[in-house]
Amino acid sequence: MDYSRLPAGEIVARLRDGTLPPAEISRSVIDRHARLEPALKAWSWFESRRVELAYRDGLPLADPRLTLLGVPVGVKDIIDVEGMPTGLGLPGAAAPAPRSAACVELLRAAGAVPVGKTVTAELAFSHPGPTRNPRMPGHTPGGSSSGSAAAVAAGMVPLALGTQTGGSVIRPAAYCGVVGVKTSLNAVPSAGVSPVADSLDCVGWFTRSVTDAILAGRALLPWRNLAPRQPVSGLRVWRLDATELGRLAPEARQALDHAAAALRRAGCAVAEAPLADLLPALAECHRRIMLHELSRSLLPIHRTRRHELSAVMLKAIEAGRAVTAGQYGEALHQVREARAALDARMRDVDVILTPSAAGEAPAGLHHTGDSTFNRVWSVLGWPAVHLPTDQSPGGLPVGVQCVGRLGEDEALLRHAEAIHSLIDRREPEPRSQAPMAQ
Secondary structure (H helix, E strand, O other), X not given: OOHHHOOHHHHHHHHHHOOOOHHHHHHHHHHHHHHHHHHHOOEEEEOHHHHHHHHHOOOOOOOOOOOXXXXXXXXXXXXXXXXXXXXXXXXXXXXXXXXXOHHHHHHHHOOOEEEEEEOOOHHHOOOOOOOOOOOOOOEOOOOOOHHHHHHHHOOXXXXXXXXXXXXXXXXXXXXXXXXXXXXXXXXOOOOOEOOOOOOOOEEEEEEOOHHHHHHHHHHHOOOOOOOOOOOOOOOEEEEOOOXXXXXXXXXXXXXXXXXXXXXXXXXXXXXXXXXXXXXXXXXXXXXXXXXXXXXHHOHHHHHHHHHHOOHHHHHHHHHHHHOOHHHHHHHHHHHHHHHHHHHHHOOOOOEEEEEOOOOOOOEOOXXXXXXXXXXHHHHHOOOEEEEEEEEOOOOOEEEEEEEOOOOOHHHHHHHHHHHHHHHOOOOOOOOOOOOOOO
């Protein structure tokens, strides 16, 4: 059996009851990598021998605190893993990292096993890596966390880490058809993660279900006692098409409309979000903050490795230098004011339901798609969860994102779990099959 297709929670349960030998997990991960990776190109570093050793040395099966015991994890290649190179999406070899990032150690402390590094766009910005979309290889998987989203979608691992500065978790999750979690600003420690823009960068993760996303959240977030799953009836939802930011393709609008209608039928109070006046200004604030901070955080690489950087990256750094200190400070001020205004408006709202992307994954591998519908939530620092719900007429995944208030990651994940069961219109996928494996 291909054990890499099992949900993370089932891997843990079967390891504990003895029906899944640890060696079978490593064998499944290695075999699936050998079959799919030549076409998918989701991994920047993967060493079969290291995976074998991680499981051969034994797992502490008797420790009930290890909620991710034995779960194989992919790690975006701007996040350090001890003994693995951090390539940053740049050409050339990189030295092994001397220690792991804090988020990796949190997963390890819960029993998870990092098995390799996943492809990132260059410096987690815009210039794409080689990864293909596992649902349709001629289309982009999104970015910058392209390898992590693709690896989970293809069933290579049940969990993978990513990061988001603009739309780098939610958009690839949408394009590849998996659950993507973008956390609140500073909810997960950033130590050991290469920075892009400190005011925006957030650690996130990809899974194939919200249940597994919550399991990961127990390890990565400062969890309180998580309340049992609540009925969705009575949930207060704002529907936001956000077309003030850009055009929605028919498949994206249909996914949003279907989701809102299903929630109304289930007894949710769904109302149109009165946010149109704030969105364009927040998008411009994101642009200024991201470019200004990017141009400063990447100074060491720009000085020492300029010849390796793409024209896209060099242009962004120059654009960031053109953002004055006054413009940057004003953008930060506007965001603080908008956050306070939105907090006041949302006192009686549980979730914002809004598009994850403008439409299905675009054709071509020369770009990572449009993050228009993600940037506002990144600049506010609010948590978001992408929920795959259907496929477009062309056969590519579509879905919606749920957004919550700053610091309310736990509540948002619980709401997303209840909502997803009501709005998911996809056919169940046999465990023995996966994209690019049929």
